[in-house]
Amino acid sequence: MKKIYLNCLLLVPLFINAQTEIDGIMMSKNNFCFGAVYQYSSWNKYWEGTFKRENLNLGTVSTKSIALMGNYGVSDKLNIIFSLPYVDTHTSAGTMEGKKGLQDISLTVKYMPFEKTIGKATYSLYALGGLSAPVTDYSADYLPLSLGLKSKTASLRIMGDYQRGHFFTTISAAYVKRDNITVDRNSYYTNEMHYTNEVDMPDAISVNLRIGYRSTRLIAEAILDNWVSQSGGFDITTNNMPFPSNTMNALKIGVNTKYTLQKIPGLSLIGGCNFVTEGRNIGQSNTFYGGLFYILNLKKTAQENEK
Secondary structure, three states: OOOOOOOOOOOOOHHHOOOOOOOOOOOOOOEEEEEEEEEEEEEOOEEEOOEEEOOOOOOOEEEEEEEEEEEEEEEOOEEEEEEEEEEEEEEOOOOOOOOEEEOEEEEEEEEEEEEEEEOOEEEEEEEEEEEEEEOOOOOOOOOOOOOOOOOOEEEEEEEEEEEEOOEEEEEEEEEEEEOOEEOOOOOEEOOOEEOOOEEOOOOEEEEEEEEEEEOOOEEEEEEEEEEEEOOOOEOOOOOOOOOOOEOOEEEEEEEEEEEEOOOOOOEEEEEEEEEEEEEEOOEOOEEEEEEEEEEEEHHHHHHHHHO
């Protein structure tokens, strides 16, 4: 196999914006990669439907987060990945107070059923199943400063990877099913009045394209990511706050890098950024992140402890 198995994969929910569990790399058997990623995201313009505007009552909306993550190689073809972020939101103007706390825990199972080398190229196919759920009782009805949307989700992603030498292309598509949520009021208005505290959440489709350079020590990639809400959402009404079931579309471009230290082969540094170029009912955010990860061979560690 010509794949790079000694790698740490990153899973962060959509609105934290860094998503590299969807790359064409697997953690090798019995290896456990763990670490943390710090991220800063901010915007001062947003789309109210398709109309881009500013809001002087908000100023700049910023989100800081630190996520604890891990990836365990059950086998060379099967990985289990988890993530738990702590989020802190803030505005530079107005009277709305930011929120801070734990957001949603995420669990992803990543399986590689097919890998074949033909000539100088390697082709791989992956299937990813994911679940997420809130771990605290935060309020989703406080956008744009809520910690998240508080919806339990399930996702299925199909991914293909092509590598020739050190250069690769990875493309994937996912369907995200979102559970309904409840809000702390007895009625709310979308396109019509709803006399209930239950909110129907629209599902979403995510498409991701990655192109770049991949070696045993360095990965550098350009990323194009498109998130599109499905039927059931609606636009923010003029001069009103966002609502959890709004249609939320985002087209992002970005770069992601990973470097493994030569003197400490188990330690990796990751960093990157992404920018929203087009959207609907979201902020035009700029996001920057960086983190540290370390790989342990649990079987080797257990054998050493037995001696």
